Amino acid sequence: MTSHPRGPVGGLRCLVLSRQDHGEADRIVRLLSAERGRSTAIARSARRAGARFGAALEPLSLVELGLRARAHSMDVLEHVELVEPHLRLRDDLDRLTQAAHAAEVCGGLAREEHPEPRLFGLCQTALLVLDAATAAPGLAFRLGLEAKALTFAGLLAPLDRCAICGRPAQAEDEAPWLLTAAEGAALHAACGSSGTTCSASFLIELEAARRRPLQDSLDLDLPAGPRWALAERVEAQLNRPLRARALLGDAPCPVQV
Numbered sequence: 409m410t411s412h413p414r415g416p417v418g419g420l421r422c423l424v425l426s427r428q429d430h431g432e433a434d435r436i437v438r439l440l441s442a443e444r445g446r447s448t449a450i451a452r453s454a455r456r457a458g459a460r461f462g463a464a465l466e467p468l469s470l471v472e473l474g475l476r477a478r479a480h481s482m483d484v485l486e487h488v489e490l491v492e493p494h495l496r497l498r499d500d501l502d503r504l505t506q507a508a509h510a511a512e513v514c515g516g517l518a519r520e521e522h523p524e525p526r527l528f529g530l531c532q533t534a535l536l537v538l539d540a541a542t543a544a545p546g547l548a549f550r551l552g553l554e555a556k557a558l559t560f561a562g563l564l565a566p567l568d569r570c571a572i573c574g575r576p577a578q579a580e581d582e583a584p585w586l587l588t589a590a591e592g593a594a595l596h597a598a599c600g601s602s603g604t605t606c607s608a609s610f611l612i613e614l615e616a617a618r619r620r621p622l623q624d625s626l627d628l629d630l631p632a633g634p635r636w637a638l639a640e641r642v643e644a645q646l647n648r649p650l651r652a653r654a655l656l657g658d659a660p661c662p663v664q665v
């Protein structure tokens with residue numbers, strides 16, 4: 409599992425995914441970086457007064473760090489420089505929850521100790537866009553993010569084309585379609601039997617959200633449809649529920665579905 413070389417690693421740009429207390433005064437920090445995907449490091453004495461890491465290890469912060477990589481135990485953080493704390497999104501519960509969800513999806517799908525430049529870039533973009541936003545994002549933002557992350561992880565087929573017969577979805581198509589959490593694919597209801605029922609126009613808009621730059625989806629909604637189908641695809645891969653999902657479900661949503 410720990411295939412990276414031993415020794416000092418410097419200038420590693422990471423997003424802090426989460427942290428937890430460890431032992432008397434330490435913290436374990438989960439990180440996402442382009443070079444190493446998901447990784448874990450220990451911050452010694454991080455909870456002591458005047459600790460050298462200060463507030464730099466807040467979840468959702470972009471940091472540059474130096475660490476000592478070890479072959480058979482957790483890497484040790486040696487120094488941390490705060491690059492971007494994303495302070496503005498912390499003032500708004502909707503945007504903070506969306507950011508936590510983005511970090512959970514991108515970090516969860518990233519492989520451990522394996523380069524993940526696209527998932528890192530997606531997460532970084534999502535946090536920047538949410539930090540600069542002035543209102544709660546539309547549904548196209550979250551579903552676009554989930555679709556992109558699943559694509560980068562190789563877990564999502566084209567959504568505007570039937571995975572069985574190959575025919576494209578047409579907006580005027582009134583026959584029902586299915587979206588499957590298990591395979592991450594769209595298909596005509598007549599071509600398959602399992603999945604969540606949705607309309608062709610929902611799938612066409614979902615595919616558009618996957619291809620569009622994330623910032624361009626910020627104010628966009630989607631037609632009525634299975635708004636959790638892609639989150640369920642992520643959950644099927646992680647084999648656990650997404651923590652932010654309950655909060656997202658309760659948060660005020662600008663679209664009625």
Ligand SMILES: [Zn+2]
Nearest residue numbers: 570573596599
């Ligand atoms: Zn079909």
